Amino acid sequence: MPKQLITLIVNGRRTEVAVEPRWTLLEMVREELRLSGSKEGCGTGDCGACSMIVDGRLVTSCLMLATQVDGRDVVTIEGLAKNGRLHPVQQAFIDTGGVQCGFCTPGMIMAAKSLLDRTPSPTLEEVREGLAGNLCRCTGYAKIYEAVMHAANAGK
Amino acid sequence: MRTFEYHAPTSLNEAISLLQEHGEAARPLAGGTDLVVQMKEKATKFAAPSHIVSLLRVPELSGVSFSESEGLRIGAGATMSQVADSPIIRERYRAIAEGAALVGSIQTMNMATVGGNLCNAAPSADIAPPLLAFEAEAVIVGPSGRRKLALEEFFLGPGKTALAADELLAEVRVPLPPPGMGSAYDRHTPRKQMDIAVVGVAAALTMAGERIERARVALGAVAPTPVRAPQAEAALEGQAPSDELFARAADVSAAECSPIADLRGSAEFRRHIVRVMTKRMLREALDRARSG
Numbered sequence A: 001m002p003k004q005l006i007t008l009i010v011n012g013r014r015t016e017v018a019v020e021p022r023w024t025l026l027e028m029v030r031e032e033l034r035l036s037g038s039k040e041g042c043g044t045g046d047c048g049a050c051s052m053i054v055d056g057r058l059v060t061s062c063l064m065l066a067t068q069v070d071g072r073d074v075v076t077i078e079g080l081a082k083n084g085r086l087h088p089v090q091q092a093f094i095d096t097g098g099v100q101c102g103f104c105t106p107g108m109i110m111a112a113k114s115l116l117d118r119t120p121s122p123t124l125e126e127v128r129e130g131l132a133g134n135l136c137r138c139t140g141y142a143k144i145y146e147a148v149m150h151a152a153n154a155g156k
Numbered sequence B: 001m002r003t004f005e006y007h008a009p010t011s012l013n014e015a016i017s018l019l020q021e022h023g024e025a026a027r028p029l030a031g032g033t034d035l036v037v038q039m040k041e042k043a044t045k046f047a048a049p050s051h052i053v054s055l056l057r058v059p060e061l062s063g064v065s066f067s068e069s070e071g072l073r074i075g076a077g078a079t080m081s082q083v084a085d086s087p088i089i090r091e092r093y094r095a096i097a098e099g100a101a102l103v104g105s106i107q108t109m110n111m112a113t114v115g116g117n118l119c120n121a122a123p124s125a126d127i128a129p130p131l132l133a134f135e136a137e138a139v140i141v142g143p144s145g146r147r148k149l150a151l152e153e154f155f156l157g158p159g160k161t162a163l164a165a166d167e168l169l170a171e172v173r174v175p176l177p178p179p180g181m182g183s184a185y186d187r188h189t190p191r192k193q194m195d196i197a198v199v200g201v202a203a204a205l206t207m208a209g210e211r212i213e214r215a216r217v218a219l220g221a222v223a224p225t226p227v228r229a230p231q232a233e234a235a236l237e238g239q240a241p242s243d244e245l246f247a248r249a250a251d252v253s254a255a256e257c258s259p260i261a262d263l264r265g266s267a268e269f270r271r272h273i274v275r276v277m278t279k280r281m282l283r284e285a286l287d288r289a290r291s292g
């Protein structure tokens, strides 16, 4: 199948990409745009490691076709740090030790950022719900929830 | 994934023409949370489509709207997040908002559409029992125009609907709930989020004073399609609500469904859960009907 040209905004920058119709958004971002922060854990929407924000909404990029983001706005984990400064959620994960092997971390941080954008002062229960689509094999989640609560408080 | 040609029509007519042109080789794509997963599976149940018709840009399918004269319209392309967050649905059609809020994670809800949930026709589809309890109608569009079908007649079996290959589900119409109606939906799953219903139960009760004027009970994951429980409804109507009445109706609904056994539970276990969940949803619907 011939490639198709799409235009989108990735991390604030207008980008043109030639994509194969069968590529997922995740494949395009990792393999064509060479932004490898987003991970593929399951490929079936279950683990959240591939989470990105499309038009302001959190999605699993392994289930979205690249062609479906034509004309849209995509934010990946690489887009969070500004002027060499980490996003408060990223900083909080470091400060509280919410990272072990790090595989789930980009997705966790995208989900946490998206939650805090909607709910700046979440309860622990809201944090649990907001991250329910993100699996971690290492930390047991306590440190991750702590990091998000910490970032919320830091943002006040 | 096998390769395919991608089409992004910008009107309903254009989408239908594409489906007509490519017939069985074409497949509509909405949020992709069922279809993309299926297309990635090596042994797919259906022939891998060679044409994908994306519905993302079809404006006729989008959004939720409401009027006192026409009731509720949910576009097939409305996402579960839009439905779960809609103030009018939360207020007047509570069970529908509850069903939408259960579909996977935030990520899933942001992508998954009502149309995709219904057209994928899983017996466990969480938006189906609440819509059945509200007696929703499917509005179907094809080359020869529009037709309406009671949602009950839309589901034909697991993965099977009344849609022809060149037809699309355009929207769902839900009648205005009568005054004094309360509704509720919940499901039983081992895990609270990110799981598929072992049993789902929706109930809607309309009270006239101290009598149940109208009762609707709908069940998910206990038959080849989502179903109403007409005998349980009949047992409730005209009666004064009580724990004994609800227990009796729950026994009836457990007896009239036809669950299968699979890795999520035996048939007997499912009947037991239907009984427990029906009682619970009836009580919840009654409380909500009373508190207006």
Ligand SMILES: Cc1cc2nc3c(=O)[nH]c(=O)nc-3n(C[C@H](O)[C@H](O)[C@H](O)COP(=O)(O)OP(=O)(O)OC[C@H]3O[C@@H](n4cnc5c(N)ncnc54)[C@H](O)[C@@H]3O)c2cc1C
Binding pocket: A044, A045, A046, B027, B028, B029, B030, B031, B032, B033, B034, B035, B036, B037, B055, B061, B076, B077, B102, B103, B104, B105, B108, B111, B112, B113, B114, B115, B116, B117, B118, B119, B120, B124, B125, B126, B127, B163, B167, B168, B169, B170, B194, B195, B196, B197
């Ligand atoms: C992680 C995860 C968790 C999930 N959890 C749940 C859950 O808890 N409960 C639940 O019910 N489901 C769940 N699902 C399944 C899925 O998210 C829903 O069924 C969803 O609503 C499907 O909508 P979609 O827009 O993604 O459909 P798609 O995958 O785009 O399409 C599904 C099917 O419908 C057809 N279709 C779509 N729109 C139309 C239309 N307008 N007219 C005709 N045909 C159409 C497609 O051709 C396809 O066959 C889950 C999925 C994932 C990945």
Ligand code: FES
Binding pocket: A039, A040, A041, A042, A043, A044, A045, A046, A047, A048, A049, A050, A051, A060, A061, A062, A063
């Ligand atoms: S890789 Fe997308 S959800 Fe697991």
Ligand code: FES
Binding pocket: A098, A099, A100, A101, A102, A103, A104, A105, A135, A136, A137, A138, A139
């Ligand atoms: S830190 Fe290893 S998977 Fe979460």
